[in-house]
Amino acid sequence: MQNVNAPREPTQQVISTSSTILNMREKEKYIEDFEFPYCDESSKYEKVAKIGQGTFGEVFKARARNSNKKFVAMKKVLMDNEKEGFPITALREIKILQLLKHENVVNLIEICRTKATLHNKYRSTFYLVFDFCEHDLAGLLSNVNVKFSLGEIKKVMQQLLNGLYYIHSNKILHRDMKAANVLITKNGILKLADFGLARAFSVAKSGQVNKYTNRVVTLWYRPPELLLGDRNYGPPVDMWGAGCIMAEMWTRSPIMQGPTEQQQLILISQLCGSCTPDVWPGVEHLDLYNKMELPKGQKRKVKERLKPYVKDPYGCDLLDKLLQLDPAKRYDADTALNHDFFWTDPMPCDLANMLAQHTQSMFEYLAPPRRPGHLRHHHHAGAQPKPSGALQDSTYQDRVF
Amino acid sequence: MTATTVQNSTKTNTITSTKPQKNYGKIVLTLYNCLLPESTFKETPSQADGLDIETETDLRILGCEMIQTAGILLKLPQVAMATGQIYLQRFYYSKSFVRYPMETTAMGSIYLASKVEEKPCRIRDVINVFHHIKQVRAQKTISPLIVDQNYIELKNQVIKAERRILKELGFCVHVKHPHKLIVVYLQLLQYEKNRQLMQMSWNYMNDALRTDVFMRFPPETIACACIYLTARKIGLPLPNNPHWFSLFDVTEDDIREVSLRILQLYKRPKVIAEDLELKVDMLRKIYQANKHIQAQKDRENSKADEKRAESPTASTSKDIKRDTRKDKTPKTPPLSSKYHSSHKSKKERRSRSPYDRKREYSSKRHKSRSRDREMDRSRERRVDDKRGRITMRKYDDYERSKSSRDLRDEKRKH
Numbered sequence: 082m083q084n085v086n087a088p089r090e091p092t093q094q095v096i097s098t099s100s101t102i103l104n105m106r107e108k109e110k111y112i113e114d115f116e117f118p119y120c121d122e123s124s125k126y127e128k129v130a131k132i133g134q135g136t137f138g139e140v141f142k143a144r145a146r147n148s149n150k151k152f153v154a155m156k157k158v159l160m161d162n163e164k165e166g167f168p169i170t171a172l173r174e175i176k177i178l179q180l181l182k183h184e185n186v187v188n189l190i191e192i193c194r195t196k197a198t199l200h201n202k203y204r205s206t207f208y209l210v211f212d213f214c215e216h217d218l219a220g221l222l223s224n225v226n227v228k229f230s231l232g233e234i235k236k237v238m239q240q241l242l243n244g245l246y247y248i249h250s251n252k253i254l255h256r257d258m259k260a261a262n263v264l265i266t267k268n269g270i271l272k273l274a275d276f277g278l279a280r281a282f283s284v285a286k287s288g289q290v291n292k293y294t295n296r297v298v299t300l301w302y303r304p305p306e307l308l309l310g311d312r313n314y315g316p317p318v319d320m321w322g323a324g325c326i327m328a329e330m331w332t333r334s335p336i337m338q339g340p341t342e343q344q345q346l347i348l349i350s351q352l353c354g355s356c357t358p359d360v361w362p363g364v365e366h367l368d369l370y371n372k373m374e375l376p377k378g379q380k381r382k383v384k385e386r387l388k389p390y391v392k393d394p395y396g397c398d399l400l401d402k403l404l405q406l407d408p409a410k411r412y413d414a415d416t417a418l419n420h421d422f423f424w425t426d427p428m429p430c431d432l433a434n435m436l437a438q439h440t441q442s443m444f445e446y447l448a449p450p451r452r453p454g455h456l457r458h459h460h461h462a463g464a465q466p467k468p469s470g471a472l473q474d475s476t477y478q479d480r481v482f
Numbered sequence: 483m484t485a486t487t488v489q490n491s492t493k494t495n496t497i498t499s500t501k502p503q504k505n506y507g508k509i510v511l512t513l514y515n516c517l518l519p520e521s522t523f524k525e526t527p528s529q530a531d532g533l534d535i536e537t538e539t540d541l542r543i544l545g546c547e548m549i550q551t552a553g554i555l556l557k558l559p560q561v562a563m564a565t566g567q568i569y570l571q572r573f574y575y576s577k578s579f580v581r582y583p584m585e586t587t588a589m590g591s592i593y594l595a596s597k598v599e600e601k602p603c604r605i606r607d608v609i610n611v612f613h614h615i616k617q618v619r620a621q622k623t624i625s626p627l628i629v630d631q632n633y634i635e636l637k638n639q640v641i642k643a644e645r646r647i648l649k650e651l652g653f654c655v656h657v658k659h660p661h662k663l664i665v666v667y668l669q670l671l672q673y674e675k676n677r678q679l680m681q682m683s684w685n686y687m688n689d690a691l692r693t694d695v696f697m698r699f700p701p702e703t704i705a706c707a708c709i710y711l712t713a714r715k716i717g718l719p720l721p722n723n724p725h726w727f728s729l730f731d732v733t734e735d736d737i738r739e740v741s742l743r744i745l746q747l748y749k750r751p752k753v754i755a756e757d758l759e760l761k762v763d764m765l766r767k768i769y770q771a772n773k774h775i776q777a778q779k780d781r782e783n784s785k786a787d788e789k790r791a792e793s794p795t796a797s798t799s800k801d802i803k804r805d806t807r808k809d810k811t812p813k814t815p816p817l818s819s820k821y822h823s824s825h826k827s828k829k830e831r832r833s834r835s836p837y838d839r840k841r842e843y844s845s846k847r848h849k850s851r852s853r854d855r856e857m858d859r860s861r862e863r864r865v866d867d868k869r870g871r872i873t874m875r876k877y878d879d880y881e882r883s884k885s886s887r888d889l890r891d892e893k894r895k896h
Contacts (some may be wrong), residue, residue: 166593166644167597169597
């Protein structure tokens, strides 16, 4: 009889008056009372507002019930593909976030679950619980009242590159760099977020070529090598995104907003020049090089076109280095951090003072549409499907830990 | 609750990371918390349900073997099998074999591990492979698995098992394996070219997954122990002044402890799956019967409660429960009640899972053949086990003396 009262079983027992359905009730109660000591219940947080939405699921702002001041962000794990169990993408995100602990990477506090009850057919929902960040960069940039000084822009970029340096040195690719995934706390600390597409990478050895899916990164921030079908890519894909975000700090809207892959390539060529084997040795070997229509004879006008916005010459130069067509020539995070841009006056300065003027949270999701005529570029906005399913057909051979 | 809380506190204590850890809930997410305290091994959840330690150990070994074989058939990398085996082991230090069938958990483990190790396979394949392994084991003619309602149910069971493992491990799915360490250490010792040494060390390590050393010792110690065992086996002297393993912060005592635990594995009699299934089935029936009786009592209690609630002097329901608990028989109720209630509980179980039903079916068949003979056999086996254990101990002593002798010889050599 001890068995029933064994250590970890619920001590609360069934109290039911109806005897006909008791067996079922017993079972239900048993399941409902089940405890998982390492996986807390989500009811310890109280949802306050929805702050994001996409194919990855929903994100909520929530308050810890045991302390009114502690806010968290809860990201729901979408379990639409029940047939294959717990989604591998969510597993990756969890595993990666458990590994990455850095000031400029969003902090995963824990994973919570809802109770298994009759209402959810005894399938609990999981939430990833993060430290709450007040703003995201897309939200801040879409608000005309938020003005960044040059020093502040430098600080943002410095933190962004610091975060990238950290994740790349841990052999992780973010694969979804964009302004909406760059969070900023009210104290001005930048955090890279949304590792839903991230994965570990290995440096390809001779004879062994990586085969990652190339259907990653939001289209507007997608580098040319991915658009041309490269499956053996690496950290430079994130650096291209960093370049796009950097330009956006001045232009205030994404610099290349192509509606299709083809259009995006054309926009890139118009800015960075034609993709030719001269400027980019090896480009001719990429899968889609002959299948996509590539504008010929385009000149590189990165500095020329961005100068009206980015008045700082060092800034222009760094942008030019980040928006290199050839991934091999693109600056890595370390080199970028050593660029004169960060080491000349005005030096990077803290964001806290500027942000103190704004008391309201700014998220892209909550911001009014800033470009009439354009689709708001949420994940679900059609133009850039996040191919979580497509991820699974690439072959995985590498591992980091 | 004791086991869990202790486990939890050590989890926080064993953090070796230098970064400050934020601790909001009671869960600390870190990659360094995988060792369990001694108390966990003494009283496992399965033992609390009346399973003897030998059967539990056999079940663990069998489960790990199945994962290993399944992984090979599924063409998974070894790292996935290793991870899966560790999930299974960890899971059953916090849940009981009696309540959660080993095979479903094994399937969930390998399936989850395949995803974590970036080589995802399909549940369907996992189920098929396990079906195949069981047929081979029972030396039946190999026939494909029929896709019917049972299959769908089983698939759901695997999905649920996967989720249960995740919850139970608090999503700490990362496992630090010593494979890599063995390579690094052998490089440091400049023996990386010695294929035999490397391969045999790895073999010891993969076998060690079936023991509890991964729950007891950090990977560094296990890596050293595997090299130590191999060096001894092939008679290769390694530097001992100072001892080579002191370089990796590992003590000889720990190495010996790990080595002994690994060597014990080879002395165990072959696991007979059917016997284990029988034992677990029996206990499961007892457990379910108990649950049923408990529910009945609760029903009575709640009725009594309602009555008492009307009178102002009524004691609380908790008091009643405490009272009833006292006169419960510990662990095993009398045989008569066990058998009496077993067929009752069968009915309710039938609806639960076809997987259970299948097990039941096989055990029923056994029983109809001759329940007494079964009992005799298991009794015999128990005696065998005892004998086996004694010889094992003898062997251990022998090992110990031999190893100390070897050590002396080695010292003399140097």
